[in-house]
Amino acid sequence: MFMEKSGNEFLNLLSSAAPVPGGGGASAFVGAMGVALASMVANLTSGKKKYADVQADIDRIIKKADGLRNELTSLVEKDAEVFEPLSRAYSLPKENEAERKIKDETMESALKSACEVPLEIMRKVVEAMDLHEELAKKGTRIAVSDVGVGAAFCKSALMGASLNVFINTKLMKNRQYAEEVNQKTEAILSEGIAKADNIYRQVEAAVR
């Protein structure tokens, strides 16, 4: 439903103190913009005589990019869905031992769900970066800057989503589980940052 609102309305909701959308959902949106730019560059390349020898790759990229965009826009909505139970768990009472136990268990399970969405956003934007990496070589030269813009957007979505994992794992009582999630997050984060920086550098060299 958030993706059906106008851009201005989405920004109004994001700006407000309302619990959703927040930085996680916005990261999925920015990731979707990043992969939309891959679609755009591929669409501008498609059917051009000069790029006829990569047409099959371009067709594959368009299909993949459109799929990733759908997944990322679904994750905008998903992030809001998992945040609401977490937000409710925060407000549970903890006056006595029984209440504390319920709150702890509810929080722990809500925190786990709230980590899964940003992790998925991270995986999807790294896949989007792979498309930009390919487009930096095969895409039309007239839109090479958009490959760099797309990679930059995907990187910020990746970093934004990672903060949303860390802020949740920090509060988990099960430290072993939290550390496992953190390590998984760190691995995707460093892989993605290296990828995005590499693409951006190539584009920067091409436009300067």
Place this chain on the structure above:
Amino acid sequence: MFMEKSGNEFLNLLSSAAPVPGGGGASAFVGAMGVALASMVANLTSGKKKYADVQADIDRIIKKADGLRNELTSLVEKDAEVFEPLSRAYSLPKENEAERKIKDETMESALKSACEVPLEIMRKVVEAMDLHEELAKKGTRIAVSDVGVGAAFCKSALMGASLNVFINTKLMKNRQYAEEVNQKTEAILSEGIAKADNIYRQVEAAVR
């Protein structure tokens, strides 16, 4: 008008081979999301007893952030407006000397206008970073991750917009003017990157 379209519709247009919106307008949109997160953190801080001593700063930040958001969403539309004449100039004929002269002059003037919008986007997102810098210290701790997400979005908008300056200055015949614009762009770019990285590091340390 682009900001009145739904998020999904904006992404559809961005993905397509249509000349606008492109990476420049999308950068303004991502910058607007970055500054919307500053508004959000400030709104979550406002009126809280714990942060009563920074209420005046928070009020000022909310006002400034809302203004920057309006400016950035206007720049989404503005970027499309300046791209259209450039797009038309590209297609002008250059069969003879007279046509070449007209095309060169039209291109040169369209390229200048097409640089001004991304430069303005860059200035605005650096101003947005200043708000996040302040919120990293004064904003509510429960939303500290959103300060980092906001700074990351502003950085990618900054970098994305810079590529849109460079791709245009590269085509200018007046190399002195082009170099002046490039230097201005480089200066804002390095200032902004340093600022955003500094904020992000603080947030990362806080959530880990």
